[in-house]
Amino acid sequence: MKNFFTKFALISLAVMLLFPLFPSPSPRAEAGPQGSEQVDILFLHDTHSHLDSFPTVEEGRNVTLGGFARIKTLIDGKKAENPDALLLDAGDFSMGTLVQTIFHTDAPELRMLGYLGCEVSTFGNHEFDYRSTGLAGALDAAVRSGDPVPALALCNVDWEAMEAEGLTEDQRLLKEAFTAYGVEDYVILDKSGIRIAVLGVFGEDSLACAPTCALKFRDISEAAADTVKEIQENEDVDMIVCVSHSGTSEEADKSEDEILAKAVPEIDLIVSGHTHTTLSEPIRHGDTYIVSCGSYGRNLGSLSMSRQAEGRWQMDSYELIPVTEEIPPEPTAQAKIDSLMEKVDSTYLTRFGYTTDQVLAQNDIEFATSDDLYYTHTEHNLGNLLADSFAYAAAQADDPDTHPIDVAIVPSGCVRDTFATGDVTVTDVFNAYSLGIGPDGIPGYPLISMYLTGAELKTGAEIDASVSDFMKSARLYISGLHFTFNPHRIILNKVTDCYMTDEKGSRVEIEDDKLYRVVCDLYSGQMLGAVTDVSYGILSVQPKFADGTPIEDIEDAILTDGGRELKAWAAIAGYLESLEDADGDGVSDIPEAYASAQGRKVVEDSRSIGDLIKSPNKFAFIILGILLLLLVLIVLLFWLLIRLVRRLTRRNHATAGSCR
Structure with missing residues (x-):
């Protein structure tokens, strides 16, 4: 018995000493629900240059919210749990605070997104507010900085139509800047063996809100469908994600990202920007999920998805993490932000x-x-x-x-x-x-x-x-x-x-x-x-x-x-x-x-x-006239139908009588 315990102890000690030599499985390669693979995604959109925390009013209370230094603390916590957690952004990263004043010379928003670890972003309408020269300058400044910056994905710019008409000076300037930065229709990321394609789109309402934008765009559903087809034909991917600056709406015909989800069901996840929507629960159409976390970095979106037996992805968890003053700012991020604000003062x-x-x-x-x-x-x-x-x-x-x-x-x-x-x-x-x-x-x-x-x-x-x-x-x-x-x-x-x-x-x-x-x-x-x-x-x-x-x-x-x-x-x-x-x-x-x-x-x-009809103006008379005309047409149509039915009835009776 003594020899047995001695041998057991020696074997246990050997296993303990050798255990560190064997690699442990990657956090996301491990089995999730029902034995499926799992992906963690963090997301932002519509941060609008709110790199620093800001005072505002919510529900009648003075509060201090947001700030990339606090967001970095939250991201670091999530990365500690899963180093392969993916951070995405859905555009309008600029235009909203004083730091935007050095957008065209220093690209602070892109560089700070890069410091957060954001891997892919897209353009929002406010990136075009700086006009073509300003946006081109920001993209060039981001590249020159040498800092990590997110990839930019955008698949529905209609370069073909613009080139057929002949590129304007502004369009040529932006095309050169997009090329130098490396803007692509989509980006492929590998997360512990799970290959994720991320494409970007820019919506119709976004374009309507960008009066100085020189570019032409294709319909997001058509362009996304073509891009998804290209991805499926040329890339071996497990998941397709869209960072969209199109938005959702309570009006179905204006909810562009819901229209996109229905039109291109192959997309697994849409990170929806533009409308500043805060979705406490994802919107789901078929197997496509739509998520939004609100504006100005008030929340950091966080979700986890697992692949099911049929190959599609199911959302297992979803939360919007409030970025409040109780969260300690990450010191290096705050120092970078403070340095940028000093430059705002001086320039x-x-x-x-x-x-x-x-x-x-x-x-x-x-x-x-x-x-x-x-x-x-x-x-x-x-x-x-x-x-x-x-x-x-x-x-x-x-x-x-x-x-x-x-x-x-x-x-x-x-x-x-x-x-x-x-x-x-x-x-x-x-x-x-x-x-x-x-x-x-x-x-x-x-x-x-x-x-x-x-x-x-x-x-x-x-x-x-x-x-x-x-x-x-x-x-x-x-x-x-x-x-x-x-x-x-x-x-x-x-x-x-x-x-x-x-x-x-x-x-x-x-x-x-x-x-x-x-x-x-x-x-x-x-x-x-x-x-x-x-x-x-x-x-x-x-x-x-x-x-x-x-x-x-x-x-x-x-x-x-x-x-x-x-x-x-x-x-x-x-x-x-x-x-x-x-x-x-x-x-x-x-x-x-x-x-x-x-x-x-x-x-x-x-x-x-009395209040509903008093003081009619010319538009009221025009509308009432149109309604009256429609009413007359409906009555006339109804009268004609009645006459037609009566005529057919008489003809049928006459035919029946002759057959006797």
Whole structure:
């Protein structure tokens, strides 16, 4: 017995000593549910230059969210569990904070995605906001940096159509930049023997939201189907994933990624960007899953999929991990971000006499959020403040046009964040209105000054009341104009009252033929054509110069101050600085007047017959005329059918009688 235990102990010791010499199985090569292989995927989209954590308001509370340093901590934790976890991004990685101002020279967003370990991304519409030269510059800067950067996949650029027409200078510039960076239709990745094809697509609505994009695109379903076929014919892959900047919607005919999932069922997973959707559970069509984690890096998406016996992939786990201030930032990532912000100070903000952390005003008011402006159709105090800022800055500019500003307009689609209570800094202001770049090549949309007739101002109110339910980015927030609308009235005739106010706040009636000076940002001017398209040309406005001459190129209407473009964000900063220092501490205070509605946009929520039919406009008569004509045609068709049936009946009776 003693010899037995001695031998057993020696054998056990030998096994323990030799065990480390045998390789352990890879974490993802091990069997998952039902003996299947398993893949872990992390994902982001619509981070919009939010490399650093940012203060904002959620559910009425001041919170600090996001930040790539905190996201890196979460990713490192996931990588510790599975080194082969795959990180993907679905576009709009740029345009949203001050760091975007060095996008075209330093490509900070691509380089920080690379530092996170992102392996594949795609283009969003806001990557094209920098115009072709800016995007090409960013791609070149990313390559020159020598830093790890994600592969970029995009399969539906229609180079064939563009080359058949002859490439424009912008198209040629982007093609060269895409080639130098290595943009491909798809990318093949190997994760512990599991081969994954990742393709990228750019949707129809994304293109509609990119007025300065010089490229043409194919339908995403057609292009993806062709690319999937190419992958299946030429590559030995186990899984097909799509990083899509197309988005989902509650309206089935506009939910582009759901349409894609149904049209190309071979795709196993779609990471869906563009619509900033937060999906608490995946959308599933057949064997295709669609996932979204929201915007600005508020969440890190995480999922696990296993291959089933029939070869398709099943989602076993799915979570959106909130990126909150309780998560410690990874030090190296934070140091990189801090260094980038120092460069922003020295190369961009110095032009405007600001620094990133400079306090512009103190705020005690609970402002609406940017989501409120987008989704809730009513007046909002944040929109009022921003519109007042535009009116103030345009009036102060040294523009040769000395006509007073009659109306200032802010569209919801350009408002990206709100102001928390406490100090409002330059960074906060830029984050709130961060989009675009001007013809001067300097980031930030400039303001424009144009003239519209009184009738067109009323049309603008009707655009907000009728069209913005179908195009929420066209919800308008205004200074100088007041209107009332009833959402239950017939479309294109929802506005029941529209007027202006003078300096004393007294009502002033709008004269249809009179020209009024209107200020908005460049993007709003560029998107007037899209509004015309959505309304099928019924609601259209023609920007004009002071003499009534039509403005053919909206960039001719850009406002300048001190010889440079008057940027929208700088207009807001200047307005906040100009406010009264009510408590005498040397810092402006946002007035209490913004705490409540100011009657600029009044919702008349009534279903009474009198309210529904009062004050009909020309559009109401046109629509009613069309409906009446359709009714007459239906009655006529019904009458003809009755006559035809009677005639056939009589003929049948006559035939039956002759047969007797």
